[in-house]
Amino acid sequence: MLKIVGLLLAWAASFSSTLDENSTYWQARELLLAQEQTTILGQEQILSSEEKLVNDILMNFKMSEMNTAFGDLNFIPAKNFLVAKMEMEASEVFQIIKLMPKGAALHLHDTAMATVSWIISDISYWENLYMCYTLQNQLLLKFMETPDSSCQWDLMSDVRASYPVPADFDMELLSRLSLITDKPDEAYPDINKVWSSFESTLIALTGMVMYRPAWEVYLYRALEEFKQDNILHVEFRGTLPRLYELNGTELTEEESMAVYETVSLRFLADNPCEYYGTRYIYAPLRRVDNATIWNYVTLAKQLKKRFPNYVAGFDLVGQEDLGLPLKDFLDPLLWLITGEDKVPVFYHAGETNWMGMNTDENLIDALLMNTSRIGHGYAIVKHPEAKALALSKDIPLEVCPISNQVLMLIKDLRNHPVAGLVSEGFPIVISADDPGTWGAVALSHDFYEAFMALGGAKADLRFLKQLAINSVKYSSLDKTASADLMQMWQAKWDEFIATVARKYNKNSKPVIPHVNATFEESNLVEENHM
């Protein structure tokens, strides 16, 4: 800054004497812009010559996309993901991001991790699945030997067969189990409406996938989807509904947790070179009374003790504006982080566009309660003290751009407040929240939005690399495990760099590919998995 001010003074002195000498102006300008470049998240990463080559390839595609969009206004992150997904997937930038090992996925919710169309084509065709609609038009799903009397149950297979075109039934199911629509503005007129539809999808899904055998298949599939998107480690949140058997028997929370862990370990055993591990954040609903919170935190301590490697910590979930603020549960939440058996916390906080209300002030409480990361933290730019405190304690935000857009905090992701934070180098990780709900797969779609909109035109491969590194650095793993994961990620990263360099530039010379070159995705995927 001082250097710049000096140059400015020199420049001011020079142009008052002769106009031709405005080179000092350009110097000052370049210095300012270069200075800004240094603070963009990830800019301290030093790239190897091969990484630089890949960066040239990537940035060439990126600038081509951005310049075209600057002209025709057809900028993908400015449009709702629900209508922009196909276009995004055709982007060369997206294809490279898809190949990239993105490290860890740190902010996800249990029932919305896997592709809903897969759930429909697979689990919903299983035998003994019953469905009914409540008086409030809520779809309920349940596997049962014989239907109970809690609802007017019909066998899903019967209902599907009653449709002249069974595929129509599946389409209807898709709209009940996800927010997918081609007219989001009509379907979801405001934030409460979209949250209400969202929660309704989760209720329906939960009844189906919490059938113990379904959960085993579902969780395995979810992890598979993340692995295929080049994610090595997953930390997901859940309300821990009790798994059940066909005869109605319910497992206890601890028995349920044991199933989760077993599936996760089996998945790891099946993919020892492609995957690192899975952890769980117990995150029950926040819209409850104090007595219930006491039950939650008591269970959290038990779970952490019983599953020390699998249970990462605690959080509270549900639409933050409508739920109770953290400060209302001070006693139990302080107890949770006290004593030898204290549990790490990963609180959602400030997932709101209000300012100065209970929801955004949750940011203060999350930090005071020693949160390890902040879920969303969307409102933190309006809280300079919370921002400074997070920075000094090195607490990152878990940023989920598509979630913020589909759940209607923000329309055009260029206006997302985290864009400013990225320009200042504030620590963030990118995650997907509930990718199944809006048809995203794992993290690539969110990484694309972050790269194009939150980073702006100047963010390059160093930004993406930093996001991956951050995801490892801020995972809940201890130092040793974190170092192991980082090493695994680094090897995949090197592979990725080599693959992209080879693909776009056989001679490894810095030749910029033709902008409209066709991208042979299938070959790339093959090469990456060699």
Next chain:
Amino acid sequence: MLKIVGLLLAWAASFSSTLDENSTYWQARELLLAQEQTTILGQEQILSSEEKLVNDILMNFKMSEMNTAFGDLNFIPAKNFLVAKMEMEASEVFQIIKLMPKGAALHLHDTAMATVSWIISDISYWENLYMCYTLQNQLLLKFMETPDSSCQWDLMSDVRASYPVPADFDMELLSRLSLITDKPDEAYPDINKVWSSFESTLIALTGMVMYRPAWEVYLYRALEEFKQDNILHVEFRGTLPRLYELNGTELTEEESMAVYETVSLRFLADNPCEYYGTRYIYAPLRRVDNATIWNYVTLAKQLKKRFPNYVAGFDLVGQEDLGLPLKDFLDPLLWLITGEDKVPVFYHAGETNWMGMNTDENLIDALLMNTSRIGHGYAIVKHPEAKALALSKDIPLEVCPISNQVLMLIKDLRNHPVAGLVSEGFPIVISADDPGTWGAVALSHDFYEAFMALGGAKADLRFLKQLAINSVKYSSLDKTASADLMQMWQAKWDEFIATVARKYNKNSKPVIPHVNATFEESNLVEENHM
């Protein structure tokens, strides 16, 4: 910050010993929140006891509105002003803001300052006004003795008379001369479309109001509207189209400027106790070549010399994303700020939601070119060096919230980037840009948006007072004039405080009014003008 960290450590130590002692938690929390309160713009203002009383009244209304909106989601700044205006005007908070002396209006454009419905009901009914539509369906308006051959002119009075219901014609005219509509989403699908409609309204208006006698009436009326909205000083921008007479004679730019000054001085002479003054920023279009810019800056120097008190400085206008960046005009723009006859500049910069493109980098150039204020500066939160430089040079942003919303940079004003800047105390002034275009009157509507959305729930009377003080402080006036204006504003402010205190609380005791109390606007206005 250090104090807080100390308290945090104390708190961490205390809760690990006993749970009942969480009072340290509340202390740390309150300290953090109190600390945040101190950085909100205006919080260093010290209120008198009477101001405190008015603050209580105001904040009572504000919190009632915000709490209701938090529940039912019907928050005015979240909705397009084009559909939310009536609701805003019914708000008690708005009514108090309307009474408030708001200081100076520093960012306005010539032809969009006065109410369009007034222009229609008055000037469009004058004799000799002709209209035609170009092949591109652009409405042109012109006063002529006899129509020229440049277009297929019809007398407006004839066209109006040909309508079965003449009022229908006037409604049609309103839609051609403003962006007013009850379906903005349908009418303006994207930012280029809304800008194209916007520029079309300005073209039509310009042809009509640049008729010298019409301009005299129009400008006087515009100043009157600002005065009635309790604005004391106006600095407006214009492209300085040449005024014309009925016989087609065109005045030169200097002759035109002389008319502007004469009208402004006459308005001042008619309102010596209610108004302070008017200044002009010569702001021609930016989408031109270098030779044209040389003509502009040459004229700017001439105008500043000939009208030293009336001409405040120079700027360039037009949709920034589509116009050329400042850096393309380096030679002439540096010449402008060089030498004894240098001219102050007030550049539009960063009125965009792009990041890392030419438009937002205009922020850097505006600052390097010694801009006195930044027009909009919407993108500055993505430019930490530009932000730091503006702060160190004490360069404020001219923030126009409704303009940013109607012209489609942002949908929900709670997401406006300036909310974060307000929380950090960054210097801003609030202005209206083109109030006539969207049916706002002077500044009150924009002040309401700023108070409710950019300040959040915690911004109080001190914020509003600071905005008014800033508008005087950052005006183009020299020290003496600025002090005079400040004195005049202070007297009006004291009057305003007394009026509101008297109105809501006859005994001047801190009684909080009933939230649903009816607000008798007419009485208040009378009292304010006593």
